Amino acid sequence: MKLKTLTISHIRLISLYWSRFAVRSGSGLVYLLIALIFGLSMAHILIMPVEQLISRQKRDMGKTDPQVINQTIIDIGRPIIQFLFGQKTLEEIGQESMARQGGFGDKDGTSPNAAGGAKKDTALDPWSTFLLEKRPALLSAIFLLLLFGMPFAISFLGYNQVSGDIQSHGLRYLLLRTERSNIYFGRFLGTVIFSTVVMAIIVVTITFYLGMKTRIYPAGALTLWAFHGFLALSILMVPYIAICSLISASVDSPFLSLILAKVVIAGVLIMGLVGRLAWKPAKYVLYALPWGWQSNLLHFQPARCLLAAVGCFVYAGFILFLGYYHFERRDL
Amino acid sequence: MTHVVSIQGLSKRFGRIQALSKVSFDVPSHSIFGLLGPNGAGKTTLFSIIADFLKADTGIIEVLGIDTTNIRQLRGRLSILPQDARFQRNVPILEQLVFFRLLAGRTKQQAREEVLKSLELVGLQSFAKRRVGSLSHGMVKRLEIAQAFLGNPEVILLDEPTAGLDPAASRQIRDLVKQLQESATIIVSSHNLDEIQELCDHVAILNLGNLVLSGSVDEITLADREYNMTMSRPLQNNELQQISSIQGVRSIQMQSHAGAGHGKSSAEYLVKLNLSAENVSQDSVLAAILRGVLDMNVTPRKITEGRSLESQFLELTGGQNNNP
Numbered sequence: 001m002k003l004k005t006l007t008i009s010h011i012r013l014i015s016l017y018w019s020r021f022a023v024r025s026g027s028g029l030v031y032l033l034i035a036l037i038f039g040l041s042m043a044h045i046l047i048m049p050v051e052q053l054i055s056r057q058k059r060d061m062g063k064t065d066p067q068v069i070n071q072t073i074i075d076i077g078r079p080i081i082q083f084l085f086g087q088k089t090l091e092e093i094g095q096e097s098m099a100r101q102g103g104f105g106d107k108d109g110t111s112p113n114a115a116g117g118a119k120k121d122t123a124l125d126p127w128s129t130f131l132l133e134k135r136p137a138l139l140s141a142i143f144l145l146l147l148f149g150m151p152f153a154i155s156f157l158g159y160n161q162v163s164g165d166i167q168s169h170g171l172r173y174l175l176l177r178t179e180r181s182n183i184y185f186g187r188f189l190g191t192v193i194f195s196t197v198v199m200a201i202i203v204v205t206i207t208f209y210l211g212m213k214t215r216i217y218p219a220g221a222l223t224l225w226a227f228h229g230f231l232a233l234s235i236l237m238v239p240y241i242a243i244c245s246l247i248s249a250s251v252d253s254p255f256l257s258l259i260l261a262k263v264v265i266a267g268v269l270i271m272g273l274v275g276r277l278a279w280k281p282a283k284y285v286l287y288a289l290p291w292g293w294q295s296n297l298l299h300f301q302p303a304r305c306l307l308a309a310v311g312c313f314v315y316a317g318f319i320l321f322l323g324y325y326h327f328e329r330r331d332l
Numbered sequence: 333m334t335h336v337v338s339i340q341g342l343s344k345r346f347g348r349i350q351a352l353s354k355v356s357f358d359v360p361s362h363s364i365f366g367l368l369g370p371n372g373a374g375k376t377t378l379f380s381i382i383a384d385f386l387k388a389d390t391g392i393i394e395v396l397g398i399d400t401t402n403i404r405q406l407r408g409r410l411s412i413l414p415q416d417a418r419f420q421r422n423v424p425i426l427e428q429l430v431f432f433r434l435l436a437g438r439t440k441q442q443a444r445e446e447v448l449k450s451l452e453l454v455g456l457q458s459f460a461k462r463r464v465g466s467l468s469h470g471m472v473k474r475l476e477i478a479q480a481f482l483g484n485p486e487v488i489l490l491d492e493p494t495a496g497l498d499p500a501a502s503r504q505i506r507d508l509v510k511q512l513q514e515s516a517t518i519i520v521s522s523h524n525l526d527e528i529q530e531l532c533d534h535v536a537i538l539n540l541g542n543l544v545l546s547g548s549v550d551e552i553t554l555a556d557r558e559y560n561m562t563m564s565r566p567l568q569n570n571e572l573q574q575i576s577s578i579q580g581v582r583s584i585q586m587q588s589h590a591g592a593g594h595g596k597s598s599a600e601y602l603v604k605l606n607l608s609a610e611n612v613s614q615d616s617v618l619a620a621i622l623r624g625v626l627d628m629n630v631t632p633r634k635i636t637e638g639r640s641l642e643s644q645f646l647e648l649t650g651g652q653n654n655n656p
Binding site for chain 1: 403
């Protein structure tokens with residue numbers, strides 16, 4: 001291995017050049033667009049009912065009732081958490097939703113659970129309680145959806161880290177000027193930087209909108225939880241970018257690299273989710289990628305949270321090493 | 333004479349295709365070394381292995397005394413104009429080349445100055461802020477050459493540097509290469525044999541991955557004491573026999589019609605003479621031939637000494653194109 005040939009100044013230059021290049025090239029713009037559309041759409045889907053409720057309360061009562069609003073948010077967030085934590089299937093969630101028909105459309109602007117002490121769902125576990133009651137619940141639900149969806153989007157950014165330049169032989173202009181290791185790790189780092197900036201844009205936009213428009217959470221709590229969510233999303237992207245990096249270094253065609261990245265990222269999730277219905281241990285397939293533990297990035301226990309982050313970095317390091325091992329030896 | 337590049341027993345296989353087979357030759361210091369061969373002969377593969385783009389199966393390459401498996405030690409000393417490598421289309425020329433110089437440890441200001449100087453050499457200074465995608469093929473070629481000259485490397489590999497260039501630009505590049513010979517050793521591959529003969533002092537000819545000939549251009553083209561004589565009319569068989577009977581003439585061959593189609597007023601005919609190198613003065617043999625030709629009422633219009641590189645090349649490679 002030639003890891004000792006890594007040159008920090010070269011990695012810095014290559015990563016900055018690459019992240020700037022990503023903005024100019026199609027892949028960066030496509031990712032930016034997809035990530036923004038996905039992120040803001042998810043936020044919109046969750047925030048809209050709350051906004052409607054607030055405006056209805058203002059119209060009908062001349063003021064807002066924070067308790068009702070909060071309960072509504074918990075009603076929205078609960079099924080999301082139950083599904084993403086594997087506590088309930090989509091079918092079960094759908095049935096419950098049908099049973100609560102008309103909940104948000106009540107003319108008095110109240111939620112069915114809040115109004116008149118309607119039946120409560122089964123008690124929330126500590127993690128769900130933490131996410132829905134001890135932290136800004138709306139933001140928690142949005143983060144959980146982003147943690148679930150962003151790995152699909154990241155392949156649009158990461159698929160072409162080196163494959164396009166292998167195909168066009170563009171790397172040959174660099175190979176006599178720097179080491180392969182610097183190119184490989186520099187471009188990976190550049191992709192991570194770009195992804196992190198995009199995550200920051202999404203989280204800041206959502207948090208700002210949520211804070212200004214709904215005014216249901218204290219600014220301090222909202223900012224702190226937003227920062228945590230931003231870190232979780234940014235860290236989660238690292239192993240997925242590493243997967244894209246490995247695939248990109250293994251195939252010469254950017255299109256094939258994109259397809260393979262999609263197949264691997266979605267394939268592991270589908271195999272894990274579908275497989276566990278037939279055979280419970282099949283759920284461990286999810287651990288082939290961070291799918292198995294990524295929700296822990298928002299865990300109520302700081303140690304679990306930290307462990308999940310370390311898991312992401314260790315996993316990314318391993319995959320990166322595999323990719324680099326291949327890249328160092330292959331014909332370019 | 334010291335050798336700047338030394339290649340020993342180099343082999344490379346792509347699947348079932350033996351791209352290079354035990355190729356060995358040396359490149360003298362401050363020479364312009366031509367690498368010749370038909371398509372698919374292995375020239376680009378050889379360049380790519382020297383630059384460590386491709387890994388050799390067997391063999392050793394040393395550039396400036398450094399094994400190219402330690403290519404990082406040659407950083408800044410070896411550069412290449414790779415064939416078929418593309419720049420990033422949507423990034424300005426200046427930015428891409430400045431980035432290369434930043435990697436060499438230059439400040440932004442120094443890098444910018446060096447790049448502009450290099451672009452000026454190839455006549456692209458006014459296009460510095462243009463994106464590569466907006467340049468013509470010829471301009472891209474000049475840009476590729478400019479990047480190869482960046483930073484005054486000691487060894488420069490140019491894979492088909494004038495392919496796709498108009499005659500004026502080709503001449504400019506050839507002049508530039510000749511200028512650089514003072515400070516660098518240059519290895520050039522080209523299909524243009526006249527260009528190689530004009531430009532290079534040493535050549536190696538590859539065919540089907542094998543080295544078939546290597547040496548100085550003078551050695552190769554003069555090896556057989558061949559002369560090409562242009563005549564005012566074709567020689568008849570009996571006239572040819574008469575000349576071949578002159579002592580010291582090994583063979584004589586009526587070659588071709590050499591004037592038609594070149595805008596000349598009268599047709600000219602080419603005779604190839606091969607003289608014996610033994611015991612006879614070449615000058616006296618040539619004088620005897622000229623006398624004989626004049627006696628036949630034929631006007632000799634031009635005599636050139638030596639075989640052309642092209643004839644040598646075609647003979648060695650059988651005029652093949654090895655592309656599938």
